[in-house]
Amino acid sequence: MAVMEKLTYVIEEKVAPPLIRISRNRYLDSIQKAFITLMPFIILGSFFVLLGSFPVQAWQNLIEPISGHLSSANNATMGLLSIGLATGIGYFLSSFYSQHGEKVDPFSGAMISLFSFLILFPVGVSEEIGTYLPADNLGSTGMFTAIIVAIISTEIHRYLIKKDIVIKMPEGVPPMVTNAFTALIPVFATMVLWWVLRYILQVDVAAVIMAGFEPIIAGGTSAVAQFGAFFVDRILWFVGIHGSNVVGSVMTPVWIDMLGANTAAADAGETVPYIASAQFMAEFVRVSPLPLVVLMLMSAVKRYKTLGKLALAPSIFNIAEPIMFGLPIVLNPILFVPWVFGHLFLFIFSYFIISIGLVPAPFAAIPFTVPGPIAGYLGTGGSWAGALLATVNLVIMFFIWLPFYKVLEKQTLKEQYENEKQSTD
Amino acid sequence: MNILLVCSAGMSTSLLVTKMEKAAEEQGKDYKIWAVPEAEAAKHISNADVVLIGPQMRFWRKDAEKIAQPQNIPVDVIDTVAYGMNDGTAVIEFAEKLVNKK
Numbered sequence: 001m002a003v004m005e006k007l008t009y010v011i012e013e014k015v016a017p018p019l020i021r022i023s024r025n026r027y028l029d030s031i032q033k034a035f036i037t038l039m040p041f042i043i044l045g046s047f048f049v050l051l052g053s054f055p056v057q058a059w060q061n062l063i064e065p066i067s068g069h070l071s072s073a074n075n076a077t078m079g080l081l082s083i084g085l086a087t088g089i090g091y092f093l094s095s096f097y098s099q100h101g102e103k104v105d106p107f108s109g110a111m112i113s114l115f116s117f118l119i120l121f122p123v124g125v126s127e128e129i130g131t132y133l134p135a136d137n138l139g140s141t142g143m144f145t146a147i148i149v150a151i152i153s154t155e156i157h158r159y160l161i162k163k164d165i166v167i168k169m170p171e172g173v174p175p176m177v178t179n180a181f182t183a184l185i186p187v188f189a190t191m192v193l194w195w196v197l198r199y200i201l202q203v204d205v206a207a208v209i210m211a212g213f214e215p216i217i218a219g220g221t222s223a224v225a226q227f228g229a230f231f232v233d234r235i236l237w238f239v240g241i242h243g244s245n246v247v248g249s250v251m252t253p254v255w256i257d258m259l260g261a262n263t264a265a266a267d268a269g270e271t272v273p274y275i276a277s278a279q280f281m282a283e284f285v286r287v288s289p290l291p292l293v294v295l296m297l298m299s300a301v302k303r304y305k306t307l308g309k310l311a312l313a314p315s316i317f318n319i320a321e322p323i324m325f326g327l328p329i330v331l332n333p334i335l336f337v338p339w340v341f342g343h344l345f346l347f348i349f350s351y352f353i354i355s356i357g358l359v360p361a362p363f364a365a366i367p368f369t370v371p372g373p374i375a376g377y378l379g380t381g382g383s384w385a386g387a388l389l390a391t392v393n394l395v396i397m398f399f400i401w402l403p404f405y406k407v408l409e410k411q412t413l414k415e416q417y418e419n420e421k422q423s424t425d
Numbered sequence: 426m427n428i429l430l431v432c433s434a435g436m437s438t439s440l441l442v443t444k445m446e447k448a449a450e451e452q453g454k455d456y457k458i459w460a461v462p463e464a465e466a467a468k469h470i471s472n473a474d475v476v477l478i479g480p481q482m483r484f485w486r487k488d489a490e491k492i493a494q495p496q497n498i499p500v501d502v503i504d505t506v507a508y509g510m511n512d513g514t515a516v517i518e519f520a521e522k523l524v525n526k527k
Binding site for chain 2 (some may be wrong): 240242314
């Protein structure tokens with residue numbers, strides 16, 4: 001066990017702290033909070049694409065009159081996501097500063113970021129539809145532009161307020177009026193900056209930022225990078241840290257980029273480009289601890305049985321904390337191997353099954369609390385093969401847990417027996 | 426007393442809320458207990474008398490303290506065993522101890 005102790009020490013003391021420090025970075029934190037706020041809209045978009053692509057003929061006939069309009073809900077959410085993202089980052093980053101004692105108004109910050117982002121996209125005029133805003137890069141492709149522009153604009157806003165470069169009103173002027181004037185200089189400073197860049201210097205800011213991030217996206221969306229990120233996720237959970245939350249603070253933009261491409265392809269009836277997406281992970285790889293709960297329900301150890309009953313309902317809905325901390329899996333050397341390598345095996349296995357075409361690649365974002373097989377069915381656009389793979393993965397996980405769990409159970413029973421013997425002696 | 430629980434999505438702590446409410450009711454205590462995701466927690470802190478964090482989010486503690494300490498609101502991480510076993514009574518007791526200590 002000395003090796004396990006050393007490993008635990010290394011994860012807890014050396015690996016986790018720098019990762020946590022990165023995820024606590026105020027910019028990454030604001031980005032993540034903005035995405036969390038946008039999640040219901042993303043799920044709504046996925047839901048409508050799902051309705052439109054459901055592979056049942058009777059259903060297709062039924063929705064025929066409105067089938068052309070189902071994508072509109074996705075176009076207005078996922079397709080305009082970057083607008084929401086710029087606004088959200090402006091809001092949460094300003095909130096961060098205002099919570100830390102600075103006088104930055106979060107709503108003004110949100111508005112400044114929103115319009116700083118929008119000014120980068122020249123409004124066009126067409127005879128048919130009148131004036132329009134080209135939406136090509138307002139969805140997931142404009143994400144990095146939204147991130148960079150929102151951060152820069154918020155920082156300028158904050159700097160000007162910090163240095164007190166604002167229009168001051170004499171005392172006695174109503175606060176509403178004062179606030180409107182306070183925002184005037186920051187609004188001018190940020191908007192004029194982006195306007196000059198875009199229209200006077202003719203820099204296509206969005207294109208420049210997108211090109212700059214291209215290598216990162218290309219690297220980040222690869223199955224190898226996703227595998228590595230998932231490994232870190234499992235390792236962090238092993239020491240009792242919310243791995244998905246920490247990893248997500250860095251990976252979410254990449255995940256949303258993949259999701260955007262996947263949903264758009266599914267909506268157009270094309271092949272889903274990314275297999276190892278966040279949806280793949282949620283629907284097939286990050287399976288619930290339900291198999292372990294089943295083992296615990298049959299256990300001779302009273303504590304395990306009680307916990308199994310308690311954790312049954314939460315586990316069905318993919319809430320793992322009672323098992324993680326109650327059994328526990330956290331810092332339990334016996335369960336390290338199945339927890340980390342069992343899930344990594346599911347990653348490779350599911351990737352293989354999908355890449356040879358036995359199961360369609362998932363494309364729809366489903367709330368994480370939807371039980372595995374249902375999520376597998378819906379996520380793949382209503383494929384029974386998807387539901388089957390999610391179920392098979394639970395069974396595989398059962399057999400991966402089994403031998404390790406038996407060792408744990410035996411050890412606990414032995415301890416129980418010795419304790420009882422001691423107390424009767 | 427107002428007890429705020431915080432975890433990643435507010436899901437696993439909401440399990441605990443039900444158990445804590447039950448425990449408080451049995452003891453005849455009229456406590457307000459609620460769970461929120463970390464992303465929304467900042468604006469809830471000032472309404473709480475005590476902030477309890479799920480152990481998997483323990484790295485959020487310093488951020489929470491920065492907001493809570495100036496308002497003299499205690500912040501702590503819930504014990505892993507009490508959390509895993511969903512022990513409402515133990516967590517209520519823990520919250521009371523934190524509030525009485527300040």
